Amino acid sequence: MRFLALLRKELRESLPWLLLAAIVLLAIGGFLLRQAQTYGWYDWSARDFSSSSITRTYGLYYRRSPLQLTGPVLLLTSIGLGLVLGVRHFWIPYFTRTWPFLIHRSVSRSTIFWAKLAAAAIGFTASVGLLWLVLYRYACRPGRFPTPPTLSVFTEGWLFVLLGLVVYLGAALTGLSTARWYTTKVFGLAFAGIVICIVIFQCRLAYAFAAIIIGAVILLSQIIDTFAKREF
């Protein structure tokens, strides 16, 4: 019940940003998809996407899927949403001075953190994740494109959604750090940036997922430790 109360609160605070991300992705992604459908000026050669670079899939170098331009939009939206939610959950309470009120709940600090993370994960799934599914389903409809996107394109899109969560964790760690910007405070965001680079230039889907999981675990362990010791 206490966890649910915290989860509801975090979701409610995140709601405007989740809606905004969903609207951005729907508007731009939908527009690009319609353009591709109308003009058909891409090379839709059927390839095994699971063995190719994610960057290639989404058209930074090669253009092979109806969702090719939607991929970067998804990536940028996820990163943006991760950054905004991280700031909203871990930085803003510092400026609004609501941390003491929140911390003095009859729950452990870790419960407060997990409620925030759960809200972010649910939020990502419900906004960009769901929208990605909608766009994918739209592109898969028979008759829309000569070569509909493969399932691996959809999976790779989820990599981008997860990257958003890594950025969220990076922003959380940076927000919780009491160090100076030019020292270790920037570690969280810098680390998330490195994970993004590793993932988008990764050729194998499994390696990309592994990079995300390892990155997330490292950030999580740091955050849990920092949050437990943090002064409010």
Place this chain on the structure above:
Amino acid sequence: MTEPVLQTEGLTKYYGSVLAVDHLDLAIPRGCICGFVGRNGAGKTTAIKLMLGLLRPTAGSSRLLGCDSAALTPAIRQRIGYVTEGHRLFRWMSIAELEKFQRSFFAKQWDDKFFADMIEYFDLPKKRKIKHLSNGERAQVSLALALAPNPELLIMDDPTLGLDAAIRRQFLEGMIELIMREGRTVLFSSHILGDVERVSDRIVVIDKGVLRANCSLEEFRKAVKKVILSFADSTPAEVDIDGLLHCRRSEKELELILVSTADDHIAEWADKTGAEKYHIVKMNLEDQFIEFTAPANHKRMFRWEEI
């Protein structure tokens, strides 16, 4: 003897090189209303945050309801009400939403009727969002939220700061509601000595992080005295009376601030120094506090010269 509800031992906090709380040894017995007073920057908020485990001490320790502040369990926190400085609440929530949020952390002990009564007493619409409330209204919501779970210990950080006299009175009356519940303990920091005088039975004075007084309000009222001595020729060069805190002099008058000096002793000393006359000035709590915490080299404009 029962264990104090709140106890600190050598509690010390540095922010970098700045000493905010200096070896605070404090014990607050159960069932008292304790006014925690000090000037701006005296270390009140830091001390309260240390007690609640929101800050980590540089040295020393503190215990609330028998539990180490650095490791307050959810069960212990449930027994402690806390009104934060500035009544910082979630601005986007309405009073009803905030009530629901707060209630979920106090399932069994939450008193719906009490909360509703307080909100009605303060004449607050439950649907109004916190961001649309005035400072005073937010303070009232804060108090209602803190009192409704019927906490054993209520800690309030400058709860009446920025409130007008009428709202302050309402707020204090709300606080008295809790006081009337047997065995409850209240610690509240304040700048407004009138408030402390009205509701407290104990006073803790902190100055530059150092504990200066921890006694009953009555003892404090009796202990801090201002004495003005008049001399026919000139004031004595040396002032060696027991309990002397400050001494200011003009050509033919001495103004002494004394702590715990008996009236008989004052009379004896006046006689010994050849004072023409002397009188003990009646001071209110605010004057006593100001004199008690005035720096040693504190100067007044125009008239007095420090020694």
